[in-house]
Amino acid sequence: MKRLIILFAVMLCVATAFAQKFSYRFNQTPLADALVQIAGQHPDIHINFIYNELDKYPVTATIHTNDAYDMLRQLIGLNPVSVISSGGRYYVEALQHGKFSYRGRVLDEEHQPVPGSTILILAPKDSTVITYGVADNGGRFTIPCDSRNVIAKLSCVGYKTTYRHLTDFNVGDIIIPIDAVALQQVKVEGQLASVYSDRTVYLPSQRQKNAAQNAIDLLRLMAIPQIKINPIDNSVTDNTGDGISLFFNYMPASKEDIEGLRTADVRRVEYLEFPSDPRFRGAQKAINFIIQEYEYGGYTKITADEDFLVGLSSDVNIFSKFSYKKMTYDIYVAANNLNSHHSGYDVNGNYTLKDSDGKDFTLSRNETTDYAHSKQNQYPVTFRASYNTEKVQISNTLGYSHSANPIQEQNGSLTYSPAVGQDYSYNRSNPSRSNSLSYQGNYFFVLPKDYSVNFNPQFSYSHNNNSLTYTTSSAEPIIRDARENAYYYRVNAYINKRFARKHTLMLGINTGNTINRLQYTGNAFYSDHFSNPFVSGQFCYQAQIQKFNLYADAGVLWERTSINTIKNDDVYPYVHFNIRYTPNNKNAFSAYFQFANNTPGIDQKASDLLRDNEVMYITGNPSLDNSRHITFNATYTWLPSNVFNMSAYGRYFELFDRFITTYEPFDNGRALLRTYINDGNYVQSKIGIAATLNLFNKSLQLYISPNQKFYHSTGVFDKSYNSFQIMAQATYYLKQWYFQAYYQSPQKMMFTGSPTTYRSRDFYALSAGWSKSDLNISLKAYNIFNSNWDTSDRYIQSPLYTEHRTTYGTNSHARLNLSVTYTFGYGKKVKRGNEVGKQSGASSAIMK
Secondary structure, eight states: OHHHHHHHHHHHHHHHHHSOSEEEEEEEEEHHHHHHHHHHHOGGGOEEOOHHHHTTOEEEEEEEESOHHHHHHHHHTTSSEEEEEETTEEEEEESSOOSOEEEEEEEOTTSOBOTTOEEEEEOTTTOOEEEEEEOOTTSEEEEEOOOOSEEEEEEOTTBOOEEEEEOSSEEEEEEOOBOOOOOOOOOOOOOSEEEOSSEEEEOOOHHHHHHOSSHHHHHHHHTOTTEEEOTTTOOEEETTSOBOEEEETTEEEOTTGGGGOOGGGEEEEEEEESOOOGGGTTOSEEEEEEEOOOSEEEEEEEEEEEEESSSEEEEEEEEEEEEETTEEEEEEEEEEEEEESOOEEEEEEEEEEEOTTSOEEEEEEEEEEEEEEEEEEEEEEEEEEEEEOSSEEEEEEEEEEEEEEEEEEEEEEEEEESOOSSOEEEEEEOOEEEEEEEEEEEEEEEETTTEEEEEEEEEEEEEEEEEEEEEETTEEEEEEEEEEEEEEEEEEEEEEEEETTTEEEEEEEEEEEEEEEEEEEESSOEEEEEEOOEEEEEEEEEEEETTEEEEEEEEEEEEEEEETTEEEEEEEEEEEEEEEEEEETTEEEEEEEEEEEEOOOGGGSOOOOEEEETTEEEOOOTTOOOEEEEEEEEEEEEOOSSSEEEEEEEEEEEEESOEEEEEEEETTTTEEEEEEEEOSOEEEEEEEEEEEEEETTTTEEEEEEEEEEEEEEOTTSOEEEEEEEEEEEEEEEETTEEEEEEEEOOOEEEOSSSSEEEEEOOEEEEEEEEEETTEEEEEEEESTTOOOOEEEEEEEEOSSEEEEEEEEOSSSSOEEEEEEEEEEEEEEEOOOOOOOOOOOOOOOOOOO
16 A cells, blocks of 8 residues: 555656646637736746737637747737747737727628638738738737728638728728639548537537428437437427527527528537626526528528327428518418327326215225317417627517317216226316417617626417316216416516626516416306516626636515415525536536525415315415525536547435425315425435447437436425436438437436326337438337327325326327428528527416
8 A cells, every 4th residue: 555655646746747837728818818817827937018908819729838938929829919038027018009909800701700810901002011910710800000091911721812991990891702722632520519618519510400400400410418308399408407598699599489490501509508698698508509691581491290190290380581681580370280089097096085974984086088089279470570780689579379279078987996886987078278479579789898788578468268077977067167368577687797808797687477367167156366476686797717617696586476365475585606617628517506496386376276076176375485495516528529428417406395285185074175285395316427429420420318316305295216217319321311219218207396206108219311402301200119108107195195197198109200391592692590489378377
C-alpha cells in the first residue's frame, strides 16, 4: 500500500511538471473580457491594456502553452491588435483607435452568415490599409475607425472578393457571392455535435432531413441523447421527464405547429438549458430549430395520415405559408376523424361496506365490456401573422376548433360477489361536444443600452357539452348533463438588462385566471362558479462566464381558488437554480434545483356530489391545500466524436403533504365516496443513460436508453414501487430509403395523487420510408404481432376500496400507418419554418 501511495505521488508530480501553465478555451468572447480573466488568474505576467479599445473584438481560441507571449498571440488571432513585450510586461494595444466604429454583417447569396471573412478598411485615394476586422460566427463585424468615405474590401475562402464604398458607419448587410473553384477531392468531416456553456448544437445529416416528415420526425431520427420522444403522443421531454419548449428561429412554436415544417430547410438544432437570450421568453429547456429564411414567397404542404387494422383513424391537414420581407402569414386547416370499436375497460372493484346490521363486508363488483364504439371528429383552423427581425418579434395567432364525440358507448355484463341476484348488464353512453376559440400574442423588442422587453398575452374560451347516461338492470339509471363555459387568460411581461455581455438581470410579472361556469342537470342539479386567479413576480440573474453558465431566479406567487362562495388564498415562494459547466466542446455537466408548488385542479376542489355507479359517489374538496415540492436533477453529456455520444442523468423529486384520492364511507356505509385529502409525501427518483452509435459512415444508427425509477409514498398509501424501462432504436439509410426499428418496454409507475400503480404494454414498431424532392412516403407497422386490444392495467389500493382496471384501445394492437406529405413552393425565395398548428381551448372542469 505504501508503494502505491509513493507511486501515485510521483505520477502526480510528473503530471504537474508537464502541465501547461496557460490552458483556456474562448468562444466569441470579447478580447477585453478574456484579458481580464487571464490577468486575474496570472498577475505575475503584468498585462496592460485599455478595456474600451478592445471590448469590440471577439476571440475564439483554444490555448495550451507555457509561454505568455505565445498565449497572447494565440488569443488575439487575426484581430488588429498588437502585443509588445518589454521589461517583463506585456502591452496589448488596438492598432486603430477611434471614437466611431463601422458595424455591419457579411452574408452569402442565400443570406446566411459568412463567419471568418476579413474586412479591410482602405483609404479611397491610394487603397492603403487603414485597419481591418474579422467577422464573427454570425457574420457581424465592428471595426473602430474615425476615417470617413472609405473603401471596404471583403474576402473569404470560397467567396469572390467584394468592394463596398462606405459613407456611413452603419454599414448594414453586405452580400458576397460564392466563388466556384474546382478542387481536388478532399474528405473533411466536421463535428456534428458541440457543447457550449448554455447549449448543445446538433447538425442533422442530409439523410435525416430527407427521411423526416416533420420536426418531431427529425428529432426522432437524430436520436439526440439529451431528449426523449413519446412514441404514442409525440411529446418531447428531457431525460428526467421535464417538458421542453420548441422554437423556430427563436420564435415559439407548439408541437402541432411543427407538423408543417419542411425539414430540408433545417440548418441545425440547438438544445438549450436556461438560455440567456430573451427571445426564449424565460423557457427553462428549449429546442431551437435554425431554419433557412427567404425574402419572399411561400409554400403549401399537404399531409395525409391513415391507420389500418384498427378502424377509421384519419388525419389530413393543409399548411400554407406566405412571406414578404419581414412579414409571414400562416394558415392551418385539418380534419381528424376516428371511428373505433375497440375502446373501453374492464373493472374489478372491491368495496368495504356495511350490511343492514352495521357489519363490514366486502362487495366485489365486476364490469366486463362486451361492446364498445367510439367516434371522434375534430376540425381546427388557425391563422397567424408574424413580423421577425433581430430587434423586433411580433406574432398574433387566432385559432378555432370544433371537436365532438358523437358516439362514446360501452356495454357489457355486471356481476356481484356475494351475489345479490342474477347477473346483470350495463350500458354507458357519454357523448360530448366542444367549440373553442383562442388567441396568443408574442411581442419582443430590443431597446437601447442592452434592454429588452417581452409581452405575451393569451386568451382562450371553450363551450363544452357533456352527457352521461349509465343504465343497469340492477339499479336506477344515472343521467347527468353538463354544460360549461370555460375561460382562460394569462399575461406574461418580462424586462431584461444585459451587463458586460456576461450578466443578465430579468424582472418578470405574470397574471392570469381560469374561470369555469358549469351547470349540471339530470339526476343532480348544480350551478357552479369556479375561478383561479393568480399574480406572481420574479427576479432572475444569469451569468455566462467562459465555461460556466449560471441561472438563478426567485419569486412570490399569490393565488386564490374560488368555488361558489368558498375562497382559499395562498401565497408561496418559488426558486430555480441551474449551473452548467462545459470544460470543452465535448463534455457538459449540469445541476438543477427547484422549490415550487403543486396546485390541485378545479375538478379536485369542486363541492358537487355526483353518483358514479350503484355504490360509488364522487366529489371534490374545497378545503384542499396546495402542496410544495422540491426537484434536483443532475446530467452529464459526453460527445467524443460523430460515432458515439451519450448523456447520463439522475433525478430526485419529493412532494410534501400532497393531495391524494381517498375513499370514505357514505350513506351510512352502504356506499363509498371518492374525494381528496392532503396526506403523506410522494418521492420519485430516477437514474438512466441514453447513448447513440453511428456506424458504416453513419448509414446505421443505434440508440439505447435504459432507466431505473424508484417510487415511495407515505401516509394512507404507504408503498414503495420500483420499475425498469428500456428504449432502443435502430435506423438504416439506403440511398433514398430509410428503415427503422423501435422498441419500448412496458412503462410502470406510481401515480402522484392517487393510490394507484400503472403498467402499460410494451410498444414496438417497424418503419420504412422513401423520399424524393418534396414527396415523402412512410409506412409503419406497430405491434404487428399483438392481437390483443388491452393497453394497460391500473391497480388502486386503499383501506376501503381496491380496483383492477384493464383499459382497451388501439395503441398496443397491431396496426399499419401510411403517412404521405407533399410540399410545393411558389415565388422566388421561400421562407419556411415556424409553422402554425392546432390551438387548444380553455381547460374543462367537468367531473369524470
